[in-house]
Amino acid sequence: MDNYVNEVLKQKIDRTIKNLEKNNMKGYYAKNVEALHDLLATLIEEGSTIGLGGSMTLFETKALDFIREGNYELLDRYAEGLDAEAIKKIYRESFFADTYLMSTNAITEAGELYNVDGRGNRVAALIYGPDQVIVIAGANKIVNNLDEAISRNESIAAPANTKRLGLNNPCKEVGYCVDCSSETRICNNYTFIKNSLEKDRIHVIFLNENFGY
Secondary structure: OOOOHHHHHHHHHHHHHHHHOOOOOEEEEEHHHHHHHHHHHHHOOOOOOEEEEHHHHHHHHHHHHHHHHOOOOOOOOOOOOOOOOHHHHHHHHHOOOOEEOOOOEEEOOOEEEEEEEEEOOHHHHHOOOOOEEEEEHHHHEOOOOOOHHHHHHHHHHHHHHHHHOOOOOHHHHHOOOOOOOOOOOOOEEEEEOOOOOOOEEEEEEOOOOOOOO
């Protein structure tokens, strides 16, 4: 990435972190994946139970590998051999985890989190349940306002996830949301978090790279 572009994006991250603090959420900057892992080791106590939200970012930053290799009790929704009932059980157990790891569909520079879920298990844990929520986000997830957050989901996150999951929703073919009524629609639960009632329960870690959808 060009150094000047990198500096501009870092300034955007810094602004967003300051506004997260105003909204009772804690913001951090990790200069690379290794620094991210070091920060996770600081934030998460060994022996903690950890739940996961569906996220490509967790794979791309190797945060999931870091947790799997550490001294943690991982409720691993991605483990091999799980059937639908086992996954459903993990979703419910994750609601009571010590720490919940996820990314976000978008975050405004005002320090607000915007997410759209299919089942709602991810946003449910974000809103209430685990004692600590850690959100990992690339600079590509930062938008100016709620309108841009909605647009980002409709034009990037929703169609990309539909393709990844192999679903035959209309956005798979056209590349943007058409507000479908498909039986396999993944945009069902919309949440916009402006403030955390419990101070510093939600931690947001930024990397100055593009990760996830």
